[in-house]
Amino acid sequence: MNPHIDYLLRLGDSSLVMGQRLSEWTGHGPVLEEDIAMTNIALDFVGQARMLLTHAGKLEGAGRDEDALAYFRDTRAYRNFTLCELPNSGIEKGSGDGACYAFTVMRNLLYCAWQAQLWAALAESKDTELAAIAAKSAKETAYHLRHASDWVVRFGDGTEQSRARAQRALEQLLPYTNELFSSDPVEEAVAIAGIGVRGADLKAGFDHLIGAVQEEAGLALPAACGFQSTGKNGMHSEHLDFLLTEMQSLARAHPGAQW
Amino acid sequence: MSAGIDCDLPPAGGDVIERIMAILATVPDPEIPVISVLDLGLVRGVSETPDGFEISVTPTYAGCPATQVIAHDITAALAAAGISARLVTRLSPPWTTDWITPLGRARLREFGIAPPGPVDHHAPQIVHFAPRAGRKEMPPACPHCGSERTELLSQFGSTACKALYRCIDCREPFDYFKPL
Numbered sequence: 248m249n250p251h252i253d254y255l256l257r258l259g260d261s262s263l264v265m266g267q268r269l270s271e272w273t274g275h276g277p278v279l280e281e282d283i284a285m286t287n288i289a290l291d292f293v294g295q296a297r298m299l300l301t302h303a304g305k306l307e308g309a310g311r312d313e314d315a316l317a318y319f320r321d322t323r324a325y326r327n328f329t330l331c332e333l334p335n336s337g338i339e340k341g342s343g344d345g346a347c348y349a350f351t352v353m354r355n356l357l358y359c360a361w362q363a364q365l366w367a368a369l370a371e372s373k374d375t376e377l378a379a380i381a382a383k384s385a386k387e388t389a390y391h392l393r394h395a396s397d398w399v400v401r402f403g404d405g406t407e408q409s410r411a412r413a414q415r416a417l418e419q420l421l422p423y424t425n426e427l428f429s430s431d432p433v434e435e436a437v438a439i440a441g442i443g444v445r446g447a448d449l450k451a452g453f454d455h456l457i458g459a460v461q462e463e464a465g466l467a468l469p470a471a472c473g474f475q476s477t478g479k480n481g482m483h484s485e486h487l488d489f490l491l492t493e494m495q496s497l498a499r500a501h502p503g504a505q506w
Numbered sequence: 507m508s509a510g511i512d513c514d515l516p517p518a519g520g521d522v523i524e525r526i527m528a529i530l531a532t533v534p535d536p537e538i539p540v541i542s543v544l545d546l547g548l549v550r551g552v553s554e555t556p557d558g559f560e561i562s563v564t565p566t567y568a569g570c571p572a573t574q575v576i577a578h579d580i581t582a583a584l585a586a587a588g589i590s591a592r593l594v595t596r597l598s599p600p601w602t603t604d605w606i607t608p609l610g611r612a613r614l615r616e617f618g619i620a621p622p623g624p625v626d627h628h629a630p631q632i633v634h635f636a637p638r639a640g641r642k643e644m645p646p647a648c649p650h651c652g653s654e655r656t657e658l659l660s661q662f663g664s665t666a667c668k669a670l671y672r673c674i675d676c677r678e679p680f681d682y683f684k685p686l
């Protein structure tokens with residue numbers, strides 16, 4: 248596959264899956280303001296996905312638009328980072344724990360901290376459409392990052408339970424960020440072409456942001472580990488199938504439907 | 507031609523373009539109907555091409571559900587005046603609340619939405635985390651009583667572009683159009 252398209256799918260699919268996950272809070276937020284906030288953030292992610300997938304479809308030149316890419320690709324064709332598809336309840340599926348706001352917000356913090364570095368770098372991309380998408384998304388990501396940072400600090404300051412949940416979320420999620428920084432042929436090809444950026448170059452900025460929030464929140468940063476998830480190569484956790492089945496059901500039950 | 511629009515509108519290239527601008531000034535934003543798409547800074551250019559008139563429009567937020575409605579409303583308003591125009595989406599430079607005109611800001615305030623403060627374009631794109639003690643932002647003035655003693659309730663309000671604030675003096679909640 249063309250690495251340029253593959254790279255756009257990684258970013259677009261990650262935004263789409265994040266948007267779908269976060270939208271699960273719609274109508275179920277812990278308080279009304281947060282219900283609305285998380286729904287708005289979900290909408291921004293879907294907006295990023297629409298721009299990125301539309302661009303990928305045009306480059307591919309096979310007549311696939313954003314909807315074709317979103318609704319009619321199967322799990323293995325999705326290129327999102329595994330981090331984005333993990334359920335809101337935490338990584339122990341079927342734990343009976345229900346959706347956990349601390350886990351959801353911690354994932355937002357980690358992914359948005361990475362995205363903030365990414366958009367800043369991609370604003371200089373030789374792919375001018377991608378550069379425009381990055382410049383636009385950077386402004387929205389700044390608000391997402393601030394929302395997540397504020398909540399993580401509040402969880403750290405809060406009750407024993409909120410603090411324990413935030414700490415557990417950080418411990419569970421941080422290993423999944425390794426995938427954001429590991430190199431592979433797709434990333435190397437787009438970095439050499441001046442289209443994309445090496446994840447490794449975003450690590451220092453990411454660590455700085457996360458370190459500042461973690462310190463302010465009084466959470467302990469887990470030790471680095473070698474775990475590598477592989478969603479960006481199409482090898483996903485079991486959670487993505489469930490997410491896509493729900494997201495794609497309407498479009499697949501009524502192909503070509505318009506409303 | 508409307509003053510205060512800092513986009514690359516062509517010099518008066520004929521009265522049709524002026525008519526288009528006058529029509530655009532009457533097309534309301536679907537979510538905040540007191541402000542026109544022109545005063546919101548969404549129209550980035552109007553030009554005459556061999557294929558007819560072309561209007562460049564930029565989205566506020568990428569995922570804003572009003573974007574398609576706005577495109578439809580603009581086309582319909584022009585069609586009603588017998589003008590056929592093609593709409594193109596322009597992402598770059600990204601929309602900023604600094605493009606909202608003074609008239610637009612006044613309309614927002616009258617409507618009960620605090621208009622956005624200025625965006626610091628020299629600030630780096632990455633917003634670094636500000637520790638609790640380090641926050642020194644000026645909260646927006648209450649659009650109801652004018653008090654500057656207001657507090658943030660939620661960074662995300664009834665639409666993506668607004669935050670929810672409360673006035674400490676008159677106790678009324680209000681929307682704040684976030685600087686972007």
